[in-house]
Amino acid sequence: MKITIIAGARPNFMKIAPIIEAIATASEQGAEINYRLVHTGQHYDKKMSQDFFEQLGIPEPHANLEAGGGTQAEQTANIMVRFEQELLANPADLVLVVGDVTSTMACSIVAKKLNTKVAHVEAGIRSGDMTMPEEINRIVTDSITDYFFTTSEVANNNLRNSGINEDRIFFVGNTMIDTLLKQMPNFKQPEIWKRASLEQGQYFVLTLHRPANVDQDQQLKVLLQEIVNLSQGLPIVFPVHPRTATMLSKIGVEAPNLHLIEPLSYLEFNYLVQKAKAVVTDSGGITEETTVMGIPCLTLRESTERPETCTIGTNELLGTDPNALQPAMEKLFSGNWKKGQIPELWDGKTSQRLIKHLLNLIEPELVA
Incomplete structure (x- = not known):
């Protein structure tokens, strides 16, 4: 199985790091799975990008599209044009996108138009605020996604209410928390x-x-x-x-x-x-x-x-x-702030569950 993983902006990096690690572990254990990491260059400031790759142990991207800044439309267009070239040159069985940044939406559209399956990590979350670019990115991405990996039961219900079949929704937890729990000793x-x-x-x-x-x-x-x-x-x-x-x-x-x-x-x-x-x-x-x-x-x-x-x-x-x-x-x-609890499956093992599901989903299709 060939997976292309998209990273575009600072919020993405914490989410892809444990996924890459889980893929490496699965491969070492004999699973036929490999990945190609594509950095769209949506965030190009060193503090907003390169530091995260170094600190989180993310390997150097196989490709950097260097899409840069600009307006929402300019950035979306740049990412789409460059990612289309990338995906044509390096076909994948699946494009995996995370979060809700411009790169998430843009690369999902390109993948689907090239008849490549899309998995969305952190699918189904909604703010209800259509003035946020991120909300538009979420809605568009989820409208064309094949496999939905979710962080909460609220997200599951959002997807169900939009007509997504249960067999395409996978409640796995929060990959960003995988990174947080792993990196706490290194703060x-x-x-x-x-x-x-x-x-x-x-x-x-x-x-x-x-x-x-x-x-x-x-x-x-x-x-x-x-x-x-x-x-x-x-x-x-x-x-x-x-x-x-x-x-x-x-x-x-x-x-x-x-x-x-x-x-x-x-x-x-x-x-x-x-x-x-x-x-x-x-x-x-x-x-x-x-x-x-x-x-x-x-x-x-x-x-x-x-x-x-x-x-x-x-x-x-x-x-x-x-x-x-x-x-x-x-x-x-006054000391009366709520103590709070940790949501279900925010346990540091989300990425392992996610890759296990992907292997079960994609491998039978490839064999067929």
């Missing part, structure tokens, strides 16, 4: 730890990049001021996403306890998360990691595609109104 203290005199449980980690929070200068300014005002003077470490840096330079919010830093590597960032008092974010993936690490998470979004982090885990969805921060911070400082 690395970042330079900001000593520079800001951080202490365990006595600082916040902040990440913001969603358009609803960072594209309007007044919204971003009020959010930051409110977070600073409610932090009781504890340090706030804010690794600044490139998207956010441009707007921050315009609004000029400063505070003695607000530390704006460059994006961190995976091992450094999660070192901070694991030891933080809480995380304030508008990310999706970070809410999964905080849930597994038992760290309170305050999410500044109106909806989430990962509701299990709220119903089971340590996450609370606050919305984008800065006024929602005060009661949440009061609950946090």
